[in-house]
Amino acid sequence: MESGGLLLWALPSALLLALLLQLSPRLRFRAKVLSYCALCLMASALTAPACLLWNGGRTVENMRLVCLICLCPVHRIIKNVVRSFKYLYGLRFDVKGLEHFQVEGPCVIVSNHQSVLDMMGLMEILPDRCVQIGKRELLYFGSVGLIMYLGGVIFINRKSTSNAKSVMSGVGQAMTTDNVKVWIYPEGTRNGNGDLLPFKKGAFHLAIQTQVPVIPVVYSSFTTFYNPEKNLFTSGRIRVEVLPPIHTSGMTATDVTELCDTCYTTMRETFFRLSGTARRVNGSTPHLAQ
Ligand SMILES: CCCCCCCC/C=C\CCCCCCCC(=O)SCCNC(=O)CCNC(=O)[C@H](O)C(C)(C)COP(=O)(O)OP(=O)(O)OC[C@H]1O[C@@H](n2cnc3c(N)ncnc32)[C@H](O)[C@@H]1OP(=O)(O)O
Numbered sequence: 001m002e003s004g005g006l007l008l009w010a011l012p013s014a015l016l017l018a019l020l021l022q023l024s025p026r027l028r029f030r031a032k033v034l035s036y037c038a039l040c041l042m043a044s045a046l047t048a049p050a051c052l053l054w055n056g057g058r059t060v061e062n063m064r065l066v067c068l069i070c071l072c073p074v075h076r077i078i079k080n081v082v083r084s085f086k087y088l089y090g091l092r093f094d095v096k097g098l099e100h101f102q103v104e105g106p107c108v109i110v111s112n113h114q115s116v117l118d119m120m121g122l123m124e125i126l127p128d129r130c131v132q133i134g135k136r137e138l139l140y141f142g143s144v145g146l147i148m149y150l151g152g153v154i155f156i157n158r159k160s161t162s163n164a165k166s167v168m169s170g171v172g173q174a175m176t177t178d179n180v181k182v183w184i185y186p187e188g189t190r191n192g193n194g195d196l197l198p199f200k201k202g203a204f205h206l207a208i209q210t211q212v213p214v215i216p217v218v219y220s221s222f223t224t225f226y227n228p229e230k231n232l233f234t235s236g237r238i239r240v241e242v243l244p245p246i247h248t249s250g251m252t253a254t255d256v257t258e259l260c261d262t263c264y265t266t267m268r269e270t271f272f273r274l275s276g277t278a279r280r281v282n283g284s285t286p287h288l289a290q
């Protein structure tokens, strides 16, 4: 009786859903994005206990939050789980320049940020002993927030420059004492419009204050396979390039703007080259941060 009743409801509902997905590109797009979010939430929920058991949580004391985490395989667990997602979505990464990550000691890695799919690109090439800077709100994304916390993500309040600056100066100390790399999205937010937003300066202050190199990483534009405006989310190939380190030894606070502009210009040119798009005609003047 019961299974008959279930079939009576489940089968037509599934058929109706399949029909709706076929008919509405918007719905299909949303369903695919939702499936990615659900996958992240589920994978985090399953992985978090393993991470917790391994190191008993995260060391929050005095910003020395990354030492234990980086000595255990938590990063590798998260990395390998996320790396497998690309097969589900038909994404492939062509990576060049990985040898540039072989710098002695800490560094600041800066890269462009187009969408939530960037987590796959991040994990595809994430070097050892590397933590990311993320907005504070991500901490509240259920199990995803938990896995980020366990993975050592450093959360900042973007609405308060002074708070973000003080968190980041703590990060500077931890970087040198614990030999940790930091990954920052200097655009400060996602941007999928086929260009780079002006860069925020925190990453460059951090690199100069700690006198460590900046390593730019560029991902080609997703617009050919992922475009929310066009309800487009298909399989695709992403070209990734790790650029040579830019050394900051000897630089002072007065060099921050120039360093930021140099990175911006180089990354923007690389972005257009990798994406196979010409510089925008009416946007050809580099869009530098104020
Ligand atoms: C097991 C399966 C699991 C699956 C699930 C997947 C899980 C994956 C796990 C793990 C992956 C985790 C991935 C996380 C990804 C997260 C991504 C994001 O959330 S991106 C958003 C947040 N990130 C940022 O915002 C960073 C970049 N932002 C900055 O660096 C900014 O500069 C910031 C926030 C520090 C300040 O932002 P302002 O909006 O106020 O703008 P400004 O122009 O940069 O600064 C204002 C003034 O302050 C000075 N300033 C900035 N920083 C300074 C500093 N440190 N020292 C001194 N002055 C500083 C600047 O020079 C500027 O002054 P003058 O205009 O030059 O006079």
Ligand SMILES: CCCCCCCC/C=C\CCCCCCCC(=O)OC[C@@H](O)COP(=O)(O)O
Pocket: 036, 037, 038, 040, 041, 113, 115, 116, 117, 118, 119, 135, 138, 140, 141, 142, 143, 144, 188, 189, 190, 191
């Ligand atoms: C129990 C609570 C359930 C909450 C459900 C939330 C659903 C979302 C779940 C999973 C999403 C997986 C994405 C993984 C990482 C996302 C990192 C990211 O790309 O964050 C965006 C941030 O860089 C910039 O933010 P804005 O562009 O300024 O905005």
